[in-house]
Amino acid sequence: MTALDAPSTECRDIRNKTGFFVDCNASESEKICSYFQTAELKAGDVLFREGETGDSMAFIISGKLAVKKETEFPGKYFILSILGPGSFVGEYVATAETKNPIHNATVAAAEDTVIAILSRNDFNDLLEKHPGAGIKLLKTMLHAVAERLNSANRRLAMVF
Numbered sequence: 001m002t003a004l005d006a007p008s009t010e011c012r013d014i015r016n017k018t019g020f021f022v023d024c025n026a027s028e029s030e031k032i033c034s035y036f037q038t039a040e041l042k043a044g045d046v047l048f049r050e051g052e053t054g055d056s057m058a059f060i061i062s063g064k065l066a067v068k069k070e071t072e073f074p075g076k077y078f079i080l081s082i083l084g085p086g087s088f089v090g091e092y093v094a095t096a097e098t099k100n101p102i103h104n105a106t107v108a109a110a111e112d113t114v115i116a117i118l119s120r121n122d123f124n125d126l127l128e129k130h131p132g133a134g135i136k137l138l139k140t141m142l143h144a145v146a147e148r149l150n151s152a153n154r155r156l157a158m159v160f
Contacts, residue, residue, distance in 0.1 A: 010033070010038060010061075011029060011030055013061070014036075014061055014116060015029045017061065017062070017085055017086075018061065018085050018086040019140065020059055021136075021140075022140060023140065024133060024136050028132060028133035028136060029133075031126070031133045032134075032137055033116075035122040035125070035126050036118055037116070037118075038061070038114060038115065038117070039115050040112070040114050040115075041063070041065075041109035041113045041114075041115065042109060042112055043109050043111045043113075044109060045108060045109045046106060046108045047065065047090075047109070047115070048090055048093075048107045049106050050068075050070055050103055050106045051102055051103065052102060052103055053100040053101065053102050053103075054093035054094075055101075055119055055120045056090060056094055056117050056118060056120065057088055057089065057090035057091045057094035057095075057118050057123075058088060058090055058107075058117050059087075059088045059115060059116040059118065060083055060085050060086065060087050060088065060113060060114075060115055061085060061116055062085055063085075063109060063110075063111050063113025064082050064084050064109070064111050064113060065083050065089055065107050065108065065109060065110060065113060066081075066082050066083075066107070066110040067080045067081045067082075067083065067106075068080065068105060068106045069106070070106065077106065081148075082110055087144070088141065088144070090103065090107070091141055091145065092104065093120070094118060094119070095120070095123065096120075
């Protein structure tokens with residue numbers, strides 16, 4: 001993993017290519033970027049495994065991640081979603097107040113993917129030291145999670 005140096009080309013790319021910093025000014029987005037570590041995943045690489053503990057979340061810069069649930073058949077998965085640039089995964093374990101939270105799904109690269117990783121400790125540090133930027137990031141995340149919930153509700157309504 002590689003740290004992002006703010007102000008950086010990578011941070012500007014994240015700001016321009018994704019919706020992570022839609023409500024942030026350049027200074028706030030650079031503060032957030034200073035907490036990110038970037039990583040490259042090859043197609044098929046597993047980022048998180050269902051049932052394993054974790055302490056970080058990942059923001060997709062480029063590429064796609066598949067979010068999958070295990071089925072009762074060993075090695076078989078149900079794909080919940082394919083997420084692309086501007087999306088994020090692992091928000092539960094990064095924001096949980098419980099000790100050793102577990103991932104509720106497996107996340108793997110559907111294609112070569114670049115991500116920005118934010119650990120729980122860094123996320124808490126961001127909120128403490130830069131509350132304005134942290135709250136704007138939280139609001140962006142909350143909006144995205146609400147959209148996911150609305151989408152899931154619509155799909156469930158079609159089943160019943």
